[in-house]
Amino acid sequence: MPGLEISPEKVGFVIVKAREIAAKVAAWDDGAASDRDAESILEDFSDDATQDELKGFIRDLNEDEQASLVALAWIGRGSFTPDELEEALSTARAERTNRTEDYLLGMPLLPDYLEEGLDRLGYSVEDAEDESL
Numbered sequence: 001m002p003g004l005e006i007s008p009e010k011v012g013f014v015i016v017k018a019r020e021i022a023a024k025v026a027a028w029d030d031g032a033a034s035d036r037d038a039e040s041i042l043e044d045f046s047d048d049a050t051q052d053e054l055k056g057f058i059r060d061l062n063e064d065e066q067a068s069l070v071a072l073a074w075i076g077r078g079s080f081t082p083d084e085l086e087e088a089l090s091t092a093r094a095e096r097t098n099r100t101e102d103y104l105l106g107m108p109l110l111p112d113y114l115e116e117g118l119d120r121l122g123y124s125v126e127d128a129e130d131e132s133l
Contacts, residue, residue, distance in 0.1 A: 003085045004072070004121060005064040011072060011114055012128030014104075017054040018111040024048065051105070058101035066100040067092040069114070073107060076117030085121070 058066065071088035074080050080088040104110055115125045 003089060004068050005089075006061070006068040006072075008118060008123045008128035009131040010061070010065065011069065011118060011123075012125075012131055013057065014054065014069065015111045015114050015125075016129055017050055017057070018105070018114070020050045021048070021054065021105070022108075022111065024050070055101040055105065058104060059099070061100075063093070063096075067096070069104065070096075070100060072117035072121070073104060073110060073113040074117075075120055076113035076115065077107075077109075082120045082122075 058069065061069065067089050070092040071080070071085060074088050074092070075082060075085065080091075107113060118125050118128055
């Protein structure tokens with residue numbers, strides 16, 4: 001698919017690691033209402049090796065790969081359609097103000113959004129995740 005500038009395998013790695021982090025967060029989330037948002041819950045695990053590994057991986061991606069990851073999450077979330085990939089990519093580049101890894105890990109449903117984005121663009125989610133392991 002023209003436009004997406006990150007390999008499905010790299011996206012698969014992010015999905016797998018984000019699922020591991022989400023599972024750890026869920027284990028500590030008692031479901032009680034709190035004034036903390038999803039990002040602050042993740043911040044409680046700042047010494048978590050999986051989170052550090054994922055943040056480092058995203059940080060080490062080049063700008064085009066980071067923009068593609070953000071655009072893919074937006075497509076999966078429904079903010080853009082697959083036909084709007086180029087617009088999503090240019091928006092991701094133009095609006096980049098925070099560190100990409102912090103922005104993405106602040107999305108509570110990041111792995112679901114990335115899977116859905118891959119699927120909507122015609123990539124095999126299973127292949128992407130298998131190749132990343």
